[in-house]
Amino acid sequence: MSVVDEVTAANERYASGFAKGALPMPPGRKFAVVTCMDARLDPAKFLGLEEGDAHVIRNAGGLVNDETIRSLVISHHLLGTEDAVVVGHTDCGMLTFTxxxxxxxLGPEAEGIDFEPFPDVAERVRQSVEAIRGNPLLPDSFGATGFVYDVHTGQIDPV
Ligand SMILES: [Zn+2]
Known part of the structure; x- marks a missing residue:
């Protein structure tokens, strides 16, 4: 079964019982999650999110960088979120390369590109939280809290 067949079949099952077509655009629980793209992490499950609840911003490492700030600025100023939850995780792939x-x-095309690997997940989460708190485009009232998710236990620990 091809990827296209797989996702199409799964979506047919999802849409067949779909009853959430009237949700408003602004996240109902007024927060945004920033986390890693790691396939083992399902933020909706481990943070108890339903459709319409929260923004989920994902990238390799769950980093708060310029692109993440762009999304958070839109999330807060246009869509009303008031907090960000940054979730790094144990055994992150970003720890495994330089x-x-x-x-x-990758060769010459990749020369000088910063892929933003890091050696310490908790420390990188702290930096991300500080990047949110210190960003002039987000008000002091916009909260930021960091956690590390343990891929072996499913638990999150504050950092
Ligand atoms: Zn990761």
Whole structure:
């Protein structure tokens, strides 16, 4: 079964019982989640989210960088969120390589690109929280809290 067949079949099952077509655009629980793209993490499940509840911003590492700030600014100023929850996780792939290694693997086109690997998940989450708190485009009232999710237990621990 191809990827297209798989996702189409899954969506047919989802849409067949769909009853949430009237949800408003602003997240009902007024917060945004920033987390890693890791396939083992399902933020809707481990944070108890339903459709319409929260923004979920994902990238490799769950980093708060310029692109994440762009999304958070829109999330807060246009769609009313008041808090961000940043969730890193144990055994993150971003701990497993250096810029030099990936640049070498990719060749000359990748020279000078920062893929933003990091050596310490909790420390990187702290930096992300500080990046949100210190950003001039987000007000002091916009909350930011960091956690590390343990891929072995499913638990989140505050950092
Ligand atoms: Zn990760």
């Amino acid at each position: 810029n030099e290694e990936l640049q070498e693997k």
